[in-house]
Amino acid sequence: MQQTQPSLRTRIGAALLASSGMAFLAGFGNSCNLDPVHRAGVTNLGDENASQYPVQSEYHRPGEPCALCHSKEGPAGTEYVLAGTIFWGPDRYDRRVDQAYVRIGGPEKTTKCFVTNCNGNFFVKAEDYKNLKFPLLVSVERVNLPGGPGPNDEKSIAVRRMSGHIGREPSCATCHILGLRDFGSPGQIRLFDTEAAVDTARPPIPKNCPNEEPRQTLCPEDRF
Amino acid sequence: MKLSLPRSLRSASTSLRSAFLLSAASLGLAAATTLSCASTPDTDRVTDVIIPDFDTYVQYVDAYLTRRCGTLDCHGQPGRAYRVYSREGYRLYSIQDGGLVSGQQPTQPEEQRANFQALISIEPEEMTRLMARQGQNPNLLLFLRKPLRFNGERHKGGPSMAEDDPGYRCVVAWLSIPVVDGAGVPIPKAQRAKLSANAVRSCADATNFP
Numbered sequence: 001m002q003q004t005q006p007s008l009r010t011r012i013g014a015a016l017l018a019s020s021g022m023a024f025l026a027g028f029g030n031s032c033n034l035d036p037v038h039r040a041g042v043t044n045l046g047d048e049n050a051s052q053y054p055v056q057s058e059y060h061r062p063g064e065p066c067a068l069c070h071s072k073e074g075p076a077g078t079e080y081v082l083a084g085t086i087f088w089g090p091d092r093y094d095r096r097v098d099q100a101y102v103r104i105g106g107p108e109k110t111t112k113c114f115v116t117n118c119n120g121n122f123f124v125k126a127e128d129y130k131n132l133k134f135p136l137l138v139s140v141e142r143v144n145l146p147g148g149p150g151p152n153d154e155k156s157i158a159v160r161r162m163s164g165h166i167g168r169e170p171s172c173a174t175c176h177i178l179g180l181r182d183f184g185s186p187g188q189i190r191l192f193d194t195e196a197a198v199d200t201a202r203p204p205i206p207k208n209c210p211n212e213e214p215r216q217t218l219c220p221e222d223r224f
Numbered sequence: 225m226k227l228s229l230p231r232s233l234r235s236a237s238t239s240l241r242s243a244f245l246l247s248a249a250s251l252g253l254a255a256a257t258t259l260s261c262a263s264t265p266d267t268d269r270v271t272d273v274i275i276p277d278f279d280t281y282v283q284y285v286d287a288y289l290t291r292r293c294g295t296l297d298c299h300g301q302p303g304r305a306y307r308v309y310s311r312e313g314y315r316l317y318s319i320q321d322g323g324l325v326s327g328q329q330p331t332q333p334e335e336q337r338a339n340f341q342a343l344i345s346i347e348p349e350e351m352t353r354l355m356a357r358q359g360q361n362p363n364l365l366l367f368l369r370k371p372l373r374f375n376g377e378r379h380k381g382g383p384s385m386a387e388d389d390p391g392y393r394c395v396v397a398w399l400s401i402p403v404v405d406g407a408g409v410p411i412p413k414a415q416r417a418k419l420s421a422n423a424v425r426s427c428a429d430a431t432n433f434p
Contacts, residue, residue: 183325184326
């Protein structure tokens with residue numbers, strides 16, 4: 001039996017069809033999140049809580065794992081290499097630390113300091129810490145009046161250092177799980193170990209966030 | 225001459241053939257399934273493991289490994305084969321009525337034992353061979369191959385040991401303590417060698433990292 005060879009036109013058509021199929025698949029994979037674990041993690045965060053913070057802003061979702069969405073996988077547009085939220089005490093969600101100094105030390109003696117916003121959030125983009133390498137040591141400090149003119153303004157209200165280091169996780173809240181202090185999590189990052197100690201210290205907590213209050217955005221070592 | 229069977233007989237013959245084919249297929253499937261499945265685990269089987277010196281591990285090595293490897297975002301997690309319990313990370317839930325909290329109480333002896341068991345259990349046979357040759361060529365252990373990225377071994381946490389760092393020296397010095405003699409006879413604990421002063425210093429330096 002004689003076999004008929006496909007014509008050149010047919011072969012070109014088939015090649016074009018195959019390439020467009022591949023391009024479609026690549027585009028689909030690129031635009032959608034095909035990682036079920038990541039997708040489930042993002043879904044499990046739930047909806048934003050507009051009564052607690054301005055949604056879709058740098059103040060949103062305090063205490064949640066920032067770099068889950070702010071990563072290559074998305075869905076956030078910006079990517080963070082390190083981010084988290086600082087609280088005053090171990091239990092209360094509404095007492096977050098404005099203008100805390102978050103100091104990060106890398107293995108090659110690199111150090112960087114970042115300041116939290118009025119909702120206690122801080123975030124580090126790749127360009128903010130170009131030679132960031134893990135493991136990292138972290139400490140958090142809040143002074144009386146950051147950047148104030150008085151001699152005691154830069155005096156500490158509280159300083160906390162991590163007893164361990166960060167191995168590779170960019171979101172503080174992945175380990176410092178909100179509302180959970182147990183065998184698998186040290187709980188939210190806080191400057192005081194009890195809420196009673198926070199009451200005694202009477203730290204400055206902004207009534208509104210965002211607000212028009214003057215604020216410091218640089219740590220003392222970065223002010224020239 | 226062609227023989228033709230009555231319709232009822234032909235139908236019976238077809239049914240028989242179908243039944244035969246179905247039975248044969250079922251038997252084949254059963255045989256294939258049996259062959260492809262693993263046998264029932266033998267609960268009486270015991271693997272003898274020659275383990276490295278436990279007391280030295282507790283005294284010098286555990287603190288380094290828990291600090292270096294046991295953070296909550298690395299091996300301080302329930303999902304890890306090499307699972308590390310410590311003050312700095314994951315806590316052993318079964319002690320103190322589950323009251324140990326991450327970052328709080330000091331690492332407990334039960335946690336150190338669990339860490340030791342986890343380390344041995346990664347490759348019990350390979351660990352046995354290493355102990356039998358008295359610690360020679362320790363980089364064959366997966367436990368060292370991964371953090372060293374030895375021979376291209378993959379480690380999600382990146383290179384977390386190097387052959388010239390004190391942590392590696394500490395671990396290798398511990399694994400080099402002979403626990404059996406050349407004939408494979410166990411050396412009693414009291415007669416085992418101790419870590420050298422240099423090795424003890426390496427362990428201390430490594431524990432203070434970073």
